[in-house]
Amino acid sequence: MHFPETYPEAKQARRTAIFHEFFLYQLQLQSIKQSERHVANGLALHYQNAALKEFIQTLPFELTAAQKRVVNEICLDLKSPTHMNRLLQGDVGSGKTIVAAITMFAAVTAGYQAALMVPTEILAEQHYQKLKQLFAPMNVTVGLLTGSITAKERRPLLADIENGRINIIVGTHALIQDAVNYQRLGFAVIDEQHRFGVNQRRILREKGLQPDVLAMTATPIPRTLAITAYGEMDVSTIDELPKGRVPIETSWVRSNQVEQALSFVGTQLAQHSQVFAITPLIAESEQMDLKNAEEIYAKLSERFAPDYQVALLHGKLKDDEKNRIMTAFSENQIQLLVSTTVVEVGVDVPNATVMLIFDADRFGLAQLHQLRGRVGRGKKQAYCLLVADPKNQQGIDRMTIMTETNDGFVVAQKDLELRGPGEVFGHQQSGVPTFKVGDPIADFASLQVAQQAVQKIFTTDPDLTHYPTLKQYLAQQQQNYLTLD
Numbered sequence: 001m002h003f004p005e006t007y008p009e010a011k012q013a014r015r016t017a018i019f020h021e022f023f024l025y026q027l028q029l030q031s032i033k034q035s036e037r038h039v040a041n042g043l044a045l046h047y048q049n050a051a052l053k054e055f056i057q058t059l060p061f062e063l064t065a066a067q068k069r070v071v072n073e074i075c076l077d078l079k080s081p082t083h084m085n086r087l088l089q090g091d092v093g094s095g096k097t098i099v100a101a102i103t104m105f106a107a108v109t110a111g112y113q114a115a116l117m118v119p120t121e122i123l124a125e126q127h128y129q130k131l132k133q134l135f136a137p138m139n140v141t142v143g144l145l146t147g148s149i150t151a152k153e154r155r156p157l158l159a160d161i162e163n164g165r166i167n168i169i170v171g172t173h174a175l176i177q178d179a180v181n182y183q184r185l186g187f188a189v190i191d192e193q194h195r196f197g198v199n200q201r202r203i204l205r206e207k208g209l210q211p212d213v214l215a216m217t218a219t220p221i222p223r224t225l226a227i228t229a230y231g232e233m234d235v236s237t238i239d240e241l242p243k244g245r246v247p248i249e250t251s252w253v254r255s256n257q258v259e260q261a262l263s264f265v266g267t268q269l270a271q272h273s274q275v276f277a278i279t280p281l282i283a284e285s286e287q288m289d290l291k292n293a294e295e296i297y298a299k300l301s302e303r304f305a306p307d308y309q310v311a312l313l314h315g316k317l318k319d320d321e322k323n324r325i326m327t328a329f330s331e332n333q334i335q336l337l338v339s340t341t342v343v344e345v346g347v348d349v350p351n352a353t354v355m356l357i358f359d360a361d362r363f364g365l366a367q368l369h370q371l372r373g374r375v376g377r378g379k380k381q382a383y384c385l386l387v388a389d390p391k392n393q394q395g396i397d398r399m400t401i402m403t404e405t406n407d408g409f410v411v412a413q414k415d416l417e418l419r420g421p422g423e424v425f426g427h428q429q430s431g432v433p434t435f436k437v438g439d440p441i442a443d444f445a446s447l448q449v450a451q452q453a454v455q456k457i458f459t460t461d462p463d464l465t466h467y468p469t470l471k472q473y474l475a476q477q478q479q480n481y482l483t484l485d
Contacts, residue, residue, distance in 0.1 A: 018438035022450035042083035047106035084212035090238030091408035092373025112186025145171035273353040308335040350378030360386035361395035365415035
């Protein structure tokens with residue numbers, strides 16, 4: 001490759017080097033996957049199919065074809081004695097939570113407990129209320145465990161988890177604290193799994209009987225990432241939205257057009273809809289000339305109060321105060337919520353129709369798509385207004401992409417193309433690994449062929465009996481593996 005005599009020779013040499021690099025990388029990933037599948041103490045959850053069908057019939061809506069397919073994939077894994085390590089991906093609003101609910105119920109009918117671990121208390125509270133409502137007809141007990149629960153509430157709750165009186169436990173990382181002991185944890189669901197480190201996921205597994213693990217993400221994963229950073233997991237994809245979902249209309253406005261945007265917000269409020277206003281910062285910053293939440297809150301309060309209730313939400317508030325504000329907003333006691341990105345994940349307010357994002361060019365595409373997904377969850381037409389004066393072409397490209405598509409998978413791929421490969425993934429499992437020769441985005445075809453070649457080897461010879469050199473290579477690389485163990 002370095003001293004070619006002809007251009008085709010150089011091209012061929014580079015192609016070989018790229019494949020070699022991708023092949024060795026895929027070898028490590030598939031080795032992890034292989035060892036996961038052969039965990040000797042994997043659980044076989046023999047759930048009650050009739051009870052599961054009965055529960056699905058109590059749901060107030062028909063599952064989409066994609067949801068049914070994914071439920072079947074997960075249930076097949078639950079029944080299998082090999083350990084499940086599956087990633088469930090789906091666009092914002094595609095119905096991952098109901099898939100988690102159905103599969104957790106399956107685990108309960110098999111005589112096991114299930115846990116749902118989420119990154120924020122707001123989200124934990126929301127899931128808890130939703131699951132309690134869903135399971136009310138099925139005699140399933142649901143508990144909520146978060147950091148802000150008082151010691152007086154915590155003691156009986158921990159006792160109920162330990163003696164099995166609680167079937168499904170919803171919580172934040174409080175679920176993995178030393179004091180928490182499960183009677184029979186057989187299934188663990190990790191929502192927004194990229195928010196948790198490898199060690200946190202490992203501790204949750206060790207809390208139970210090596211439970212089957214379902215990780216969920218609302219950030220659709222491009223095929224490049226699925227083959228690299230998530231190559232050791234089985235991936236299930238919900239690739240359709242529920243029927244009747246009205247596409248969100250996204251507009252990009254410059255700072256000098258904010259008055260028109262606010263007039264539109266006033267029109268929506270007058271129609272009894274609710275509005276999110278998002279800013280990148282909490283308070284004013286000398287370093288960055290960005291719209292901050294406190295400044296926006298003051299301006300919007302001056303304009304829309306007292307006709308409408310305006311509130312301010314950010315990460316520095318105490319958890320009980322954040323929960324109080326979000327509950328009031330979800331019950332329409334607050335009509336306009338000014339917030340930082342603390343509302344990015346999972347918050348569900350069907351009556352909210354406008355997502356107004358200031359300094360939108362300062363957010364990544366995936367984050368903008370997540371924020372946009374907070375509206376359009378009801379029957380009304382929803383709108384996303386991006387206020388931005390981008391200083392460079394990449395900022396302009398991000399705004400253009402957001403206005404051209406609502407498809408999270410397209411947004412994710414474009415985001416990856418704009419940002420390029422990330423760092424070698426470590427304990428956070430973020431980004432695409434950096435390779436010396438290959439580019440997983442530009443050389444995706446080689447990456448795919450390498451993956452298929454490795455899969456073929458493991459399918460025909462899982463112990464690499466006929467490949468002593470590869471076996472030796474894996475042994476040398478053992479200390480560099482990124483496993484959940």
